[in-house]
Amino acid sequence: MKRAFEPLGWTSVILVALGGALVLSPYRLGLLALVGAYAVASLAQNLLAGYAAIPSLGNVAFMATSAYTTASLISFGHVQPVPAMVLGIAAAGILGLVVGIPALRISGMHLAIVTVALVFVAVEVMGQWDQTHGQNGVSVSSPGWLLQERGLYLAAIVLSVISYASVWSILHSRSGRAILALSENPEAAAASGVNPVLYRLAAFALSGVLTGAAGIVYLYYSHTVTPGAFPLDLSLAFLTMMILGGTRSLAGSLLGALIIGLLPQALQALPPQIGRINVQQSASGIYALLLLLSLRVFPDGIWNGLKRLAPRTLAASRRGGQHPP
Amino acid sequence: MQNFVQTVILGLSAGSLDAMLALGIVLIYRTTGVLNFAQAGIGTVAAFTMYSVSQGRSLWLAVVAGLAVGAGLGALTYVTVHGLRSKHYALTAAVATLAVAILLDQLVRQAWGIVGGSFPTPFSFNALILGDYSIPYQSVAAVGTAAGLALVTGATLRWTRTGTMIRAVSDAPRTAEIYGGNVGLLLAGVWAVAGMFAAVAGFFAAQQVAFDPVFLQPLFVGALIAAVLAGLRSLTLAFIAAMLLEVARSLYNLYAPDPFNAYAQTFLLVLLILVLVLAPRRWLAQTRERAV
Numbered sequence: 001m002k003r004a005f006e007p008l009g010w011t012s013v014i015l016v017a018l019g020g021a022l023v024l025s026p027y028r029l030g031l032l033a034l035v036g037a038y039a040v041a042s043l044a045q046n047l048l049a050g051y052a053a054i055p056s057l058g059n060v061a062f063m064a065t066s067a068y069t070t071a072s073l074i075s076f077g078h079v080q081p082v083p084a085m086v087l088g089i090a091a092a093g094i095l096g097l098v099v100g101i102p103a104l105r106i107s108g109m110h111l112a113i114v115t116v117a118l119v120f121v122a123v124e125v126m127g128q129w130d131q132t133h134g135q136n137g138v139s140v141s142s143p144g145w146l147l148q149e150r151g152l153y154l155a156a157i158v159l160s161v162i163s164y165a166s167v168w169s170i171l172h173s174r175s176g177r178a179i180l181a182l183s184e185n186p187e188a189a190a191a192s193g194v195n196p197v198l199y200r201l202a203a204f205a206l207s208g209v210l211t212g213a214a215g216i217v218y219l220y221y222s223h224t225v226t227p228g229a230f231p232l233d234l235s236l237a238f239l240t241m242m243i244l245g246g247t248r249s250l251a252g253s254l255l256g257a258l259i260i261g262l263l264p265q266a267l268q269a270l271p272p273q274i275g276r277i278n279v280q281q282s283a284s285g286i287y288a289l290l291l292l293l294s295l296r297v298f299p300d301g302i303w304n305g306l307k308r309l310a311p312r313t314l315a316a317s318r319r320g321g322q323h324p325p
Numbered sequence: 326m327q328n329f330v331q332t333v334i335l336g337l338s339a340g341s342l343d344a345m346l347a348l349g350i351v352l353i354y355r356t357t358g359v360l361n362f363a364q365a366g367i368g369t370v371a372a373f374t375m376y377s378v379s380q381g382r383s384l385w386l387a388v389v390a391g392l393a394v395g396a397g398l399g400a401l402t403y404v405t406v407h408g409l410r411s412k413h414y415a416l417t418a419a420v421a422t423l424a425v426a427i428l429l430d431q432l433v434r435q436a437w438g439i440v441g442g443s444f445p446t447p448f449s450f451n452a453l454i455l456g457d458y459s460i461p462y463q464s465v466a467a468v469g470t471a472a473g474l475a476l477v478t479g480a481t482l483r484w485t486r487t488g489t490m491i492r493a494v495s496d497a498p499r500t501a502e503i504y505g506g507n508v509g510l511l512l513a514g515v516w517a518v519a520g521m522f523a524a525v526a527g528f529f530a531a532q533q534v535a536f537d538p539v540f541l542q543p544l545f546v547g548a549l550i551a552a553v554l555a556g557l558r559s560l561t562l563a564f565i566a567a568m569l570l571e572v573a574r575s576l577y578n579l580y581a582p583d584p585f586n587a588y589a590q591t592f593l594l595v596l597l598i599l600v601l602v603l604a605p606r607r608w609l610a611q612t613r614e615r616a617v
Contacts, residue, residue: 055416057423102598109360109557110601112416113549116362117594120546124590132584233430236423243420277435285431288424295409295421 017157021150029149030221035261036156037217040163042241042253044210047167049239050247051176052203053183054103058115059211059238061099061122064230066092066212067219068126071138081143089212096208100201119232126227137226146220156217160254163210168250170206179203211238233284240291246301255303260287327457332579336572338464339544341471342533344567345526346541346548347555348474349399349519354557356495356515360419363402365545366429367520369538371395372444372527373437376536379445387445391524398429399520400513407509433538444531467529468568474522475564482560491515546590547571550597570596 021029041063048056070088073079079087099118103111130136145151170176178199181189190196219225241260246252263283270279298305346364353361375384375391406421448466452459482488493501494511502508527541534540551570555562570593577592 057420102602106598106601109354109416109419110553112360112419113553114594114598114601116549117546117590117597120542121588121591121594124588128584128587131587232423233427236420236427239420239423281434282431284427288427288431291424292405292421295417299409299417 014157014161018154021153021157024153026149029153031261031265033149033152033156033217034221035257036153036160037214037221038237038241038261039160039254039257040214040217041211041238042245042257043163043167043250044207044214045238045242046247046250046253047170047210048203048207050242050249051171051183052179052200054200054203055108055112056099056115056204056207057112057232057239058099058118058122058235059207060230060232060235061115061118062092062095062208062211063215063218063234064122064126064225064227065095065208066215067225067230068129068138070216071140071219071225072129074140074142075138076133081140081146085216088216089209092212092215093205093209096204096206097201099208100204103204104197104200116232119230119235122230123227126230130227137224137229139224140219147223152217152220155220159213159217163213164250164254167206167210171250175199175202233287236291237284237287240287240294242301244290244294244298244302246303246305249301249303249307252301252303256301259290259302263287328579329576330458332575333572334458334460334464336575337468337568338461338533338571339547339575340568340571341464341467342526342530342544343547343551343571344471344564345467345474345522345529346545347551347563347567348471348478348560349522349526350548350552351555351557351560351563352478352519352522353516354552356491357403357418357512358495359406359422360416360557361402361516361519362419362423363398363425363429364519364523364548365541366426366433367395367398367402368523368527368530368541369433370398370429371520371524372531372536372540373433373440373538375524375528376440376442376444376531377437384445384447388528391528392521395520395522395524395527396517397520399516399518399523402520403513403516430538437538439537444536446532448532463529463532467533470525470529471564471567474525475560478518479560487511543590547574547593550593553597554600 017032020032024032041059044062045056045059048054048059066088068088069091070081070084073084073087074081077084099115102114106114130138140147146155171179178189178194179202181192181194182196182199186196218229222229237260241256242253243256244259245254245256263286264280267279267283267286272279294302346368349364350361353359353364371391371394374394375387377387378390379387402422402425405425406418409417409421446463448462450461452461453465480488482491490501490506491511493504494506494508498508526544530541530544534543547570548567551563551567554566554570573596574589574593578586578589580586581592
């Protein structure tokens, strides 16, 4: 029953999402496109920090790399958009590989610190790049269909589905089992013939590629990228999506991205100023509060928590049915 | 030669600021196994508190208020991350401190934002003249304070009863509790002391760099790297590493060819990776993160 429900359930979700393109306003479509980008970034974060247990706190650097590379190739190199996007995503994947090489020797806290430093380095490199070109940020102007909200939304949906399917396939393959084995017990996995170098580098590169793809959506959502668009806060947001939704849960990643992505919309329902607090500028603070709350209440994420609660509730209701009060 | 020596002096001055932050990071990691990403945030809030209190009042009163805020925020961070543990994510408490850092950043932006004035200083703008070289009194005080903090903390941990209890708690918290140690209070105290170190760093840094809500962030990267170079264990090594790191950064800025000299953070990251990759494994042995 469960096996039959899952494809049916996901197909319904995708159809509803695609149908949204027909009825939603351009503003909402743009916002949901951003949620799609976050979903892909959250899946990438979960692959690396959740399934592979590699403590990366700097995935936003991959996003910045692809967005800046693509925008610069289009604006300064006059490269066609599609090859520019491919090169941008490839650049993020290569950065993943480059960071992955020291990660073969460094682990735990040390690796976490290296990835945090990577974010500051990315901001420095982008800032210097801007100074060299005498401007603040890089803009994109083509392709036109992607600059419109409906096209961007559909592209984000397609990208999310492809990313989810790719990560799901990898995790259910021999490679996925190798990644999980390495995260649980590296020595035993290596003794069983798993190549730690290959799989750790692959996890980094794939995470880089996926986050890079999310960076392209982010670029077309904002039209202009600046160094300030990729702070450490955004990395924390990806982590929050993963932890809030559910570490080692792909559906949890999507749920986390949906909650965090729609937060600015929810904030608009509140008064702009509560006391001395500017509500619209408090999104990062609310991510942080949500993260702390989630770690306390659902340490393994809302999705995993609900999954644990559901059978109990079902069992309780069945018991209730058999023995009515 | 004069340029070289003056750059080294500049590096030592900046290194002392990194060192104050690094000492707090190492102290917390050594006792609780948690990497505290909120250290710079605590220093920033403390410095802005000092700035506010100093308006029309004594600067020393402001410093005391800032130290109290630093200690309070340190202890509060401990309480916030206390007991957090996830089955699937190893660095739960460290990530929680990152969340605290973001909250503190929001607090500074919302409560103060960009302040117009400069941070008050108790030091004269004159400099200590040694031959051809001049060393600002602020820098002398900062280096002296950082060295003093490293020595006093190291000596306290090694030779006092409280220090012995802290070491016992960090090595075997359950056993220390059975023998009557108040583990929670001791650890909160350690975090409070680290918070005061951050406040001291904020006090000295605010006088030397542009005073804005992110003024401690560039120093924090250096502090993190210095803490790692010290194996996240030794206070003395953290102090020395911070000083050497900033001297290396200053010399890189001076001698690296254009345009590479603009990439000082990148230089530090490469240096960190090289050390981590080449250092003996034993040196980099880590304490497993505990649910503090």
